[in-house]
Amino acid sequence: MLDSVLLEARKITKRWPGVVALDGVDFRVYAGRVNALVGENGAGKSTLMNILSGVYADYEGELLLEGAPIRFRTTAEAQKVGVTMVHQELNLIPQLNVAENIFLGREPRSCMGLIDYNKMHGEAQQHLRRVGFVHDSHTTLCDLKVGEQQLVEIAKALSLRARVLIFDEPTSSLSEQETQTLFRLIDELKREGVGIVYITHKMDELSRLADYVTVLRDGHLIGEHRVHDTSTDEIVRLMVGRERKDLFVKNDHPKGEVALEVRSLSLEKRLQNRTLKLEEVSFEVCRGEVLGIYGLMGAGRTEVVETIFGLHGAAAKGVLRIGGREFLPKTPREAMDAGIALIPEDRKHDGLVLGMDIARNTTLASLDTMLRWGGIDRGREEAEAEHYRAELAIKSHSVQQPAGELSGGNQQKVVLAKMLRTDPQILLLDEPTRGIDINAKNEIYKLIDRLAAEGRAVVVISSEMPEIMALSDRIITLSAGRVTACFNRDEFTEEALLKASLPTK
Ligand SMILES: Nc1ncnc2c1ncn2[C@@H]1O[C@H](COP(=O)(O)OP(=O)(O)OP(=O)(O)O)[C@@H](O)[C@H]1O
Ligand SMILES: [Mg+2]
Structure with a gap:
């Protein structure tokens, strides 16, 4: 039986000054099915979905909802008929609490017209439970990690009772466990007949989740395929328009003297819903070396690099030794003056000035x-x-x-x-390839390798096991704020890394 089309885009063209982001693209969302949307960075995926969900009202072409032409002028209009998008870059308000974010602008009200806070938190909790969010709905958003904020976005989408639900790279900041919960939720939504669009750069997610896969390249539709009739290699080839480039192979280059010695780094910082904690973290990185830090979410990986970069000020203890000097930076300026640079995990808030x-x-x-x-x-x-x-x-x-x-x-x-x-002489990279497409990832691996070959010391955090194993000369594992093991390149196995990362208690 043919799958039924809930929402259809026909011949969509979107122009920005100087670029045609989409050129006559067709796309379909099927009831109870997942259509995965893939393509290189800048291919037009987010733009297309922004049109489907009412973010951009100005475009050529038409949308049909269950066969009837429709044009959304705002996201509210799209949401009203059940089309909702979970964005790639979070759209929540950091100063509000979780429930307020979920119900912003449509808070449940009592008969007196006042906000019914009990009802709001009660309903919020229901949706939060479904997405596997463990904290209270009164938690202020800025106290949550990026992945947890992502879960709040998803809970918000659920609260809108969508018939068409669009996810833009939802798992790029989720832990393995959170990802599994999301996958189960998507299975459930499919059974309920919800039509799902799923944008991703992770090819292994296609076979787990998707029924269809649609490929965009440079604003053009390359094709829609049933996932069972195709393969990852085929999809990647369609995405890049040529055979897959050579995969990254690490070069062997000589290690120099110790560039950074970290001694007994400790941190204790209480936030509203959790404590940032590091206990006696010690390691060293040499010039020419790439050191990987692996650990599960919450193990303290980000806190280690943030502390080295002076972001935790007086809450941190311990000492760094760089070129004979012993100190601990209390501000990023001090760290940068010592030749340290950090690529943060959350680029929207820490990395870029968007304007x-x-x-x-x-x-x-x-x-x-x-x-x-x-x-x-x-x-x-x-x-x-x-x-x-x-x-x-x-x-x-x-x-x-x-x-x-x-x-x-x-x-x-x-x-x-x-x-x-x-x-910088010392580079700290926190999930440097988050959101980067398959080909560009390879280029970034080569770049990291070259930076090390030039005699810099590199520390890389990655949740992707194949990535960290491909890049690193050595890997240390963290669990609950402590270093649990250190592996040399010839000792790397997924099993060993995972074992060393599991909580001991
Ligand atoms: N607000 C905007 N103004 C001008 N150009 C834009 C705007 N938003 C997107 N573009 C351009 O449109 C093109 C498509 O971007 P889009 O965000 O849809 O890519 P994408 O496929 O989602 O990529 P990624 O995988 O990196 O998220 C890019 O060239 C981008 O620079
Ligand atoms: Mg995008």
Whole structure:
């Protein structure tokens, strides 16, 4: 039997100044099925879904909801008829609590017209339970980790009782366990007849989740396939329009002297719903070496690099030894002055100024080198940015384009450029390939390898086991804020890493 089409897009074209983001694209959402949408960074995936969900009202082509033409002018209009999107970049308000975020603008009210807080939290809890969110609905959003905020977004979508639910790279910041819960939820929603769109760069998710896969390349529809009739290799080939590029193979290069020695790093910081904790974390990284940090979510990986980068101020104890000097940075400025750079996990909040252009974002952390006659040498700034745009293949029409106009993966590349520009000797990379497509990932692996070959020390955090095993010379594992093991390259196995990361208690 043919699957029934809930929502259909016909010949959608979307133009931005200087770029055609979508060129006559057709797309279908089927009742009770998952249609996965794939393509390289900047292919047009988020743009297409923004049109389906009412974010962009200005486009050519038409939408049909159960066969009838429809045009959404706002997301509220789309939500009203049951079309909802869970965004790639979070859209929640950090100062509000979880329930307030879920019901923002449509809070349940009592007969007196006042907000019925009991009802609001009660309903919020129901949806939160379904997505596997463990904290209270009174928790302030900014006290949550990125992955937990993502769960709140999903709970919000559930509360809207969608018939068409669009997920834009939902698992890029979820833990393994959270991901499994989401997959089960999607199975349930399918049984309820909800039509699902699922954007992803993770090819292994296709066979687990998707019934259909639709490929976009440079704003063009390449095709829609049934997942069972195709293969990952075939899909990747369709995405890039050529055979898959050579996979990354790590080069062997000599290790130099110890670049960073971390001794007894400890941290205790209470947030509303959890405590950030590190206990006596010690390790060293040499010049020319890539050190991986592996651990499950909540193990303290991010806290380790944040503390080294001076982000936890006086709450942190311990000492760093860099070039004979012993100290612990209390601010990022101090860390940067010591040659340390950090690529943060949450690029929207820590990494980029979305309203500024690519050029200024690139030089932002090293503006002092751009000064001339008391002003910023704009010509040089643009030339520098142009260099990184080419090197990292940042897809944009110029370096004057605001960072906020780039696709998610390309924003991540600008964060990388900004950090590289500071010419750091010690690089801390927290999930550097989050949201980056399969081909660009390989390029970033090569770049990391080259940075190490140039004599820099690199610390990489990644939740993706194959990634961290491919990149690292050594891996340390963390669990509950402590270092539990250290492995040399010839000792890497998925099993050993996982075992060492499991909580002991
Ligand atoms: N607000 C905007 N203004 C101008 N151009 C934009 C805007 N939003 C997106 N674009 C451009 O449209 C193209 C498609 O971007 P889109 O965000 O849809 O890509 P994507 O497939 O979701 O990529 P990613 O995998 O990196 O998230 C890109 O060239 C992007 O720079
Ligand atoms: Mg996107």
